[in-house]
Structure formats: structure tokens, C-alpha cells
Amino acid sequence: MNKELEIEFVTLLEQHQNILHKICKLYTADMDSHNDLFQEMVIQLWRAYPSFKGDAKFSTWAYRVALNTAISLFRTKKRKIEMVPWDNHILNIRCEDYDTQQEEQLRFLYTAVRQLTDIEKALVYMYLEDKDYVEIAETLGISEVNARVKMNRIKTKLKNILNKKGTAEWMG
Amino acid sequence: MDGLDLLKQHWNTDENFPKVDKESLRTMLHKSSSSLVKWIFIISVIELFVGIALGFLINIEEINEKPLLHLINNIYTVVFYVIVGYFIFLFFRNYKTIKNTKNTKSLLQTILNTREQVNKYIKFNIYCILFSMFIVCVEKIYSYIEERHGWGEILFYSVTFTIASTLVYLLMVRIVKYYYKILYRRLIKKLDVNYEELTRLEIEA
Numbered sequence: 001m002n003k004e005l006e007i008e009f010v011t012l013l014e015q016h017q018n019i020l021h022k023i024c025k026l027y028t029a030d031m032d033s034h035n036d037l038f039q040e041m042v043i044q045l046w047r048a049y050p051s052f053k054g055d056a057k058f059s060t061w062a063y064r065v066a067l068n069t070a071i072s073l074f075r076t077k078k079r080k081i082e083m084v085p086w087d088n089h090i091l092n093i094r095c096e097d098y099d100t101q102q103e104e105q106l107r108f109l110y111t112a113v114r115q116l117t118d119i120e121k122a123l124v125y126m127y128l129e130d131k132d133y134v135e136i137a138e139t140l141g142i143s144e145v146n147a148r149v150k151m152n153r154i155k156t157k158l159k160n161i162l163n164k165k166g167t168a169e170w171m172g
Numbered sequence: 173m174d175g176l177d178l179l180k181q182h183w184n185t186d187e188n189f190p191k192v193d194k195e196s197l198r199t200m201l202h203k204s205s206s207s208l209v210k211w212i213f214i215i216s217v218i219e220l221f222v223g224i225a226l227g228f229l230i231n232i233e234e235i236n237e238k239p240l241l242h243l244i245n246n247i248y249t250v251v252f253y254v255i256v257g258y259f260i261f262l263f264f265r266n267y268k269t270i271k272n273t274k275n276t277k278s279l280l281q282t283i284l285n286t287r288e289q290v291n292k293y294i295k296f297n298i299y300c301i302l303f304s305m306f307i308v309c310v311e312k313i314y315s316y317i318e319e320r321h322g323w324g325e326i327l328f329y330s331v332t333f334t335i336a337s338t339l340v341y342l343l344m345v346r347i348v349k350y351y352y353k354i355l356y357r358r359l360i361k362k363l364d365v366n367y368e369e370l371t372r373l374e375i376e377a
Binding site: 106110 | 182189190192197200207209272273277362369373
């Protein structure tokens with residue numbers, strides 16, 4: 001692949017890299033896994049880039065390939081060394097800006113989301129990104145009705161996970 | 173406020189991610205992928221070649237000099253390599269259709285189909301080994317009859333050969349099953365679970 005294409009791709013990716021980071025945050029629990037998944041997503045995006053026609057938005061195209069990487073291609077490495085959890089890393093940086101109780105709620109929420117299946121996490125990601133059900137269904141290859149049904153089930157499942165953790169009262 | 177809504181509120185404002193610069197991104201582009209598909213490809217290619225090597229090993233040994241058995245062996249060799257060639261063609265054709273830009277369900281389906289093709293190839297090889305062992309058994313028994321051994325002796329050798337062959341075959345099947353159990357757990361399970369979840373959703377609706 002030529003240099004120009006590479007420069008074009010890297011420029012676009014640098015601007016939109018938070019898409020990848022956000023997906024990594026839902027699918028991984030520590031920084032090293034986050035970085036591994038991020039790297040694999042970059043490789044997969046680069047491989048698929050020649051097929052990017054430009055008729056779709058780069059961000060839309062990128063999140064689909066990134067989700068596919070997390071669901072179908074990424075192989076979690078077994079690690080012997082204890083890793084630094086994502087939330088600790090981020091929340092430690094931000095502890096002065098944040099209300100402690102809200103931080104704690106968010107930490108529980110992220111932990112709960114990570115207990116969902118790969119497919120459920122993909123739905124949560126697209127829900128958080130305000131994608132409509134037509135797009136969600138199209139991305140996953142299921143019907144729109146099923147995407148809605150699944151999303152409702154996920155909300156119930158999350159509520160149950162949080163209830164078990166005794167945080168229901170926090171979440172209203 | 174609902175849990176997901178609280179998360180959404182935070183999600184939209186969350187900018188606190190590591191910033192990867194262009195140079196690091198460029199370096200990442202040229203790193204080797206460690207994707208499941210890559211591993212499935214490597215393992216599948218090894219298995220395809222082990223199958224071919226096995227075919228050679230079985231053929232190297234002159235299993236018979238009897239015209240009929242010789243003819244069967246020749247037909248078997250030709251059929252074996254034609255089918256192996258067809259399997260290899262199918263594998264590479266299916267592998268080329270794996271595109272990470274497909275929708276998730278189609279992508280999972282294509283990967284699993286490609287792998288399934290290799291599983292069929294392994295089963296085919298096991299049946300071929302079984303067939304070769306059967307031919308060897310027939311040839312040995314035939315030789316004993318020709319050498320005019322006593323019927324008791326012929327019966328004894330026939331039973332011994334059949335039992336030994338069956339045991340070897342069963343052991344081989346057990347090893348292959350165990351190998352798949354390990355391989356399945358390491359590589360395919362994640363894909364299977366995700367694909368099943370998407371399929372189940374369609375059935376339940």
C-alpha cells in the first residue's frame with residue numbers, strides 16, 4: 001500500500017482514535033489488554049482500509065470494524081503479572097475533578113458492563129453512541145425487532161448485576 | 173436515573189483516553205496481527221499438510237501385490253489426492269471471503285464455516301486411515317490363506333489383526349478428539365458462543 005494512503009489513514013485514525021479507546025474500555029479490564037486490543041483494531045482497520053469507499057463516514061466504518069475485531073478476532077492473552085485496572089488508572093488521574101460517589105457509581109457500572117457478553121457489550125456501545133436500532137441491527141446482522149428485544153434484556157440484566165452488587169439504590 | 177443513562181452522560185463527555193500519536197499509529201500498522209483468524213489459518217494449513225504427509229506415509233508402504241488389491245489401492249490414491257485438492261481449494265476460497273467489514277453475524281459465520289471445512293478434512297483423513305487399515309488386514313489374511321496356514325492359525329491372525337487395528341483406530345480417534353477439545357477451547361469457543369448468541373436471538377423472536 002502506498003505512502004499517501006498510509007498518511008491519509010493515520011491522519012483520520014488519529015482524529016477518531018477515541019472510538020477505538022471507548023470500545024476497548026468496554027471490552028477490556030486493564031491497560032495492557034486495552035493496548036493489545038487497540039493495536040489489533042488498528043491492524044484490522046488498516047487491512048480493511050482499501051475497501052473504505054468514503055461513501056460512509058470514517059467514524060461509522062471504523063467502529064464497525066473495531067467492534068468486529070473485539071467480538072470475532074481478538075484473542076485475549078494470558079498474563080502472569082497482575083495488571084493495573086483501567087478504572088483505577090483513569091479515576092486516579094481524575095479524582096480531583098470528580099464527585100467521589102459518582103466515580104464509585106461509574107466504576108460499578110463499567111464493572112457491570114464488562115460482565116456482559118461480547119454481543120451485549122456491542123449493543124451497549126451502540127446505545128451509548130446513540131445509534132438507532134436500524135444501524136444496530138445492520139451492524140450485528142440481526143433484525144431491528146431483535147435488536148430492541150436484546151437491548152431491553154440487557155437493561156434488565158445490568159439492573160440485576162447492579163442489584164446483586166447492592167448498588168440499586170444508588171442508580172435510582 | 174437509570175444505570176445506562178448515567179453511563180451515557182459520562183460517556184459523551186469522557187475524553188480521558190491516552191492519545192496515540194501518528195508515529196505510534198504508523199508503527200502499529202506494520203505490526204503482526206494476533207487475531208483468532210490468523211491462528212485458525214496457521215493451524216488449518218498445518219493440518220492440511222499433515223493430511224497430505226499422512227497420505228504419503230500410507231502410500232510409501234507397499235501394501236499388496238495382489239492385482240485386485242493393487243487396483244483398489246491405486247484408485248484410492250487418486251481419489252484421495254483429488255479430494256485433498258478439493259478440500260484445500262475450498263479452504264482457501266472460504267478464507268478469502270473472511271472480511272472484517274461484514275456484519276458481525278456474517279463474519280462469525282464465515283470464520284466458523286472455514287474452520288468447519290478443515291474439521292471435515294480431518295474426518296475424511298481418519299476415514300482414509302480406517303480404509304487403509306482395512307485393506308492391510310484383508311491383504312494379510314489373504315496371504316495367510318495363500319501360504320496354506322491351518323484354519324486355526326488363519327482365524328487367530330485374523331482376529332488379532334482386527335482387534336489390533338480397531339484398538340489403534342480407537343486410540344487415534346481419542347487423540348484427535350482430545351486435540352480438538354484443547355483447540356476448541358483456545359480458539360473457536362469465543363466465536364461459537366458469540367455466533368450462537370446472535371442465532372439464538374433470531375430463533376427466540
